[in-house]
Ligand SMILES: Nc1ncnc2c1ncn2[C@@H]1O[C@H](COP(=O)(O)OP(=O)(O)OP(=O)(O)O)[C@@H](O)[C@H]1O
């Protein structure tokens with residue numbers, strides 16, 4: 001078990017591309033941290049630097065008490081689960097799981113014991129003699145997990161481990177992975193671009209964008225107090241509505257002219273962005289904002305209404321029992337659910 | 350009820366299908382042409398083999414008088430025995446068994462050597478950040494354009510000066526450096542997923558363990574294919590062994606056949622055509638066996654695709 005500390009870690013690829021701008025954060029012992037962000041934002045790069053598969057250009061990385069910048073991946077006492085599992089195709093499940101131990105000179109009996117225990121935990125006991133090609137995707141995923149846990153590492157690294165599975169299996173594995181990690185108490189870093197995975201699995205989420213960390217926080221903080229318009233629109237489905245507005249005289253007006261209630265103006269003035277989550281408004285004839293509904297999307301448990309507020313695109317989600325039609329209606333905004341962002345940089349105000 | 354209704358419907362359907370198949374089976378002119386070409390091609394390949402096999406059963410005088418035979422004679426056993434066991438050549442020091450052994454040593458040494466050199470070279474080029482790795486590869490690659498025959502004189506000179514003439518080492522080693530094997534293994538290694546290497550690194554497999562535990566087993570089918578090609582290639586070498594071995598105890602089968610037939614040119618006796626034919630048959634068998642044996646393995650490896 002160990003905590004992971006990054007101190008001004010930076011990555012420039014040999015071709016001169018700056019994939020990670022200097023960033024610092026700490027993952028406490030036993031925590032499950034999810035790195036999330038759009039494709040190409042540098043999540044894998046960051047994870048691979050922690051694994052030791054990619055050299056660190058600048059800054060210090062420590063796992064536990066020691067700085068491991070120049071330590072070989074094999075000696076960092078980590079385990080990694082890859083997106084395409086990366087199982088050794090010619091080895092049986094048992095051999096796959098035991099290979100790392102074998103290379104460390106663990107005795108045969110000991111390897112056998114550990115592999116059996118891990119297989120038991122992952123419901124793989126019946127498959128120990130099979131080759132990876134004779135397993136389903138979910139089983140292969142489990143073998144990859146098994147290979148990670150038999151090593152009893154200080155740190156688990158996951159790079160989009162569930163993205164090759166179908167939606168149903170993904171939900172199930174999500175829960176399994178999380179339960180397993182809780183049980184073993186191993187510090188974990190998990191990369192995904194799926195915000196649902198991020199929200200449901202993480203103790204803390206690190207939201208990344210274009211090589212920079214946008215925000216670090218618990219799922220509640222990320223969702224409830226997004227630090228930027230990027231985080232606001234990236235986390236949450238449907239995403240937060242972002243409207244152009246103007247502050248002045250202790251009030252915020254949308255560009256369409258309507259005043260936004262409950263806006264925490266706090267003396268701001270000038271152009272800004274107003275963020276309101278689709279589920280933070282209620283349809284009511286006595287509401288504060290005029291809402292012109294263009295399309296109603298039926299999602300079963302929810303309905304999504306897409307339309308305009310003051311000429312700007314706006315979406316609302318309502319419970320299935322609420323009546324909703326295309327046409328003019330009004331919205332009332334729940335108190336303390338209006339987020340204000342700097343218009344130029346998108347930072348939270 | 351539903352079952353019965355269904356069967357009563359499927360019967361005529363099946364009948365109609367069968368009729369359709371019969372109609373489709375009717376021979377089309379195109380098929381005749383295709384098959385004629387196929388059969389002629391097969392005959393072109395097989396008849397000479399057959400003739401050699403049949404001729405191996407006759408004595409030399411008959412063949413000398415009447416040419417190659419189409420049907421078995423009574424000398425088959427005798428010719429094979431003589432071909433294998435009777436000493437021949439100028440110095441009467443080499444028999445068929447020795448030549449067979451020499452050919453096997455050459456074929457195996459050649460195939461194994463080429464695979465080893467090719468694999469290790471490709472491993473170095475693909476997995477290590479060598480300063481001039483790419484340059485080295487392309488230099489090796491261009492030697493594909495230069496077959497042994499082009500460099501045969503300098504190679505001979507070198508081997509001779511090293512005192513390796515008339516040794517197995519001199520026979521095999523100069524042939525071993527191979528652009529072909531290096532090229533194929535390079536292409537194969539490049540297709541091995543990057544993650545597999547990374548997983549192995551994290552699992553604590555160093556370069557040597559990765560090569561032995563992972564790369565070699567993954568390359569099984571590639572190795573088998575290379576082995577077939579290289580063994581047959583080595584087995585059939587003629588020019589190089591002729592140059593480098595003057596000692597008859599190092600003669601290969603391919604040379605031995607020629608040796609027998611050459612007696613005619615020397616004018617002294619009738620060449621032992623029957624024995625030459627028997628020897629030719631013996632020379633054909635190991636490559637055929639290798640292909641048959643490895644092909645099975647090869648197909649198995651391909652169908653059990655694990656990559
Ligand atoms: N070897 C490399 N050389 C140069 N640039 C690279 C290299 N590897 C990755 N990059 C660039 O670095 C950026 C970050 O890549 P990375 O693989 O970390 O993205 P990611 O966040 O994991 O994306 P995804 O969700 O698609 O996996 C990308 O813009 C990519 O093009």
Ligand SMILES: [Mg+2]
Pocket residue numbers: 043044045159
């Ligand atoms: Mg990635």
